[in-house]
Amino acid sequence: MKATIARIVHLYKVKTFAFKCIAVGVALGIVATMCLAQLASTQLIGGRQTAQAATASRTSRVTLSAKRGRILDTNGTVLAQSVERYTIVANPEAAQEFVPTDCNEKTKDYCDEIDGKPVGATGAAAVGRLLAKALDMNAMELGADLSISGQYVVLKKDVTPQVKRTIDDLNLGGIVWGELSSERLYPDGELMGSLLGGVNDEGVGVAGFEQMENKTLTGTDGHQIYQRGNYGGEEIPGTMTEAVAAKDGKDVTLTIDRDVQWYAKKIMKEATAQYSAQWGIAVVQNVQNGEILALADSDEIAAGSDEAKMNVSRAVSQTFEPGSIGKVISMSGYLQTGLRKPTDQYTVPGQLTVDGQTYKDAFEHGDEHWTLAGILQKSSNIGMVMAGDGYTDEQRYEYLTKFGIGQSTGLDLPGESSGVLTSPSAWDARTRNTVLFGQGYTVNALQLSNIVATIANKGVKQQQSIIKSDDGNTENKSKATRVVDEQVAAQMMDAMESVSDSYSAFVKVDGYRMAAKSGTAEVQGADGKLSSIISDYSVAIPADNPRFVVTVVLKDPTGFGGLTAGPVSAQICAFLMQKYEVPISTPRKDAIPVTW
Incomplete structure (x- = not known):
């Protein structure tokens, strides 16, 4: 009798354990099925959207600034003109991760140093030190500007092409770059002062001939659409999808001699x-x-x-x-x-x-x-x-x-x-x-x-x-x-x-x-x-x-x-x-x- 009861209890335990195993297996199967479904959804259904989002995050639309027309005297002498300038911008997040490359025989073509000496810092401080001389700015102030969050900050406007080329040689590609702009110059200073007037920060004539002839002098900006690499302004080769050239403004000739x-x-x-x-x-x-x-x-x-x-x-x-x-x-x-x-x-x-x-x-x-x-x-x-x-x-x-x-x-x-x-x-x-x-x-x-x-x-x-x-x-x-x-x-x-x-x-x-x-x-x-x-x-x-x-x-x-x-x-x-x-x-x- 006792043996029979023991056999019944044993069979019950076996069935219970089997049931639990089956239940766990079913649960795991359901989870696996859900994972496979999600994976299929991600790969087969959402893959295109994900790729598009990734591309969009790298795509940039860069404005090509039109040059403002010149103001000339009756003989063609320039009284006002716009010259090529650059706005120097940087990616603060990339700057904060920057580690200078020490100079030696192997790295001499792309290393970082200041007046033949090591940079002596890393991150935003190092970038600030490298830029200070070229931009004629305080290294600590530049370092502070580069220590903020985000991926875009303007460091200096109206920089000459020569200064921009100097910055290009600092091996800071992807961290610091120049965006083309222009500056309005008046070679003769006080000669025609208020008659010529001036333009505002947006390049719009607000006084004098600059205002009077603003419509003629103002050009139409162009643009380029392409993908940038990680951390900044470098174009990924072959990714240009659209390019519209800027149309410069027309010249205005005065009767003034x-x-x-x-x-x-x-x-x-x-x-x-x-x-x-x-x-x-x-x-x-x-x-x-x-x-x-x-x-x-x-x-x-x-x-x-x-x-x-x-x-x-x-x-x-x-x-x-x-x-x-x-x-x-x-x-x-x-x-x-x-x-x-x-x-x-x-x-x-x-x-x-x-x-x-x-x-x-x-x-x-x-x-x-x-x-x-x-x-x-x-x-x-x-x-x-x-x-x-x-x-x-x-x-x-x-x-x-x-x-x-x-x-x-x-x-x-x-x-x-x-x-x-x-x-x-x-x-x-x-x-x-x-x-x-x-x-x-x-x-x-x-x-x-x-x-x-x-x-x-x-x-x-x-x-x-x-x-x-x-x-x-x-x-x-x-x-x-x-x-x-x-x-x-x-x-x-x-x-x-x-x-x-x-x-x-x-x-x-x-x-x-x-x-x-x-x-x-x-x-x-x-x-x-x-x-x-x-x-x-x-x-x-x-x-x-x-x-x-x-x-x-x-x-x-x-x-x-x-x-x-x-x-x-x-x-x-x-x-x-x-x-x-x-x-x-x-x-x-x-x-x-x-x-x-």
């Missing part, structure tokens, strides 16, 4: 010092086509600087009352309307009262016998008011606007001010007469130059231009309008030549006749009162065959227009005659009488 600009700038700086003026402006214009050859001021602002980006050129933005140069407009209107002739005779008193308003000249005198041409020569305010009797307010306004007063020059220069000319309905009893002698409205230096240039161009007002060509296209200079008849213009040139003759003792260019007008106007000073003056002088040369108009404006010089701005303009005129080899003038004959 750099040599004339340089000389005018030099003279303006000297003149402000000589005459203790606050500032000075000079404009040189080609009479025949309206091109601006120089637009200079005495300000010392370097092109591309923060100051150049924040300030508009004074030669463009500064407005002022023209003073007696405005008499050229009035006398032209008198002659063109047939109201007066240049030989009309006047007895001009030392003081004149009209409609309760009293007018005086800049100098005291008794009764003088002057012709209308003589009134212009003597720059008599009283004479201009007398000759203006019968010249309606509408006519006064009409000829001011025809000569460009209160109108845009059409140059579209950033920050340009058109000045102020109110309508005749706003004029009071005094203003209607002060506009006859250049007060009661404001102009800029470019407008002032075009007044005299219109007379010198036989009465035809040219559209001024300062952009000669952009995007390969020559600027349209066809906008020309006749303001006065050719005969009137010739009479005005004759009268203005008499003005110039009266200053010939100190405003002259030997061998050349000049037709000019001076001006002096009281303007508001820092105290809010009429405590400052503007002295200006505009001259056409040669008077017998006009080629150029030179206008000079000085703020608060120690002397009136003809005595200060006049001699300065003559210096510029002399330079022009020599540079362009202008033939000397023929003798003057049959001048219109200035007295009777």
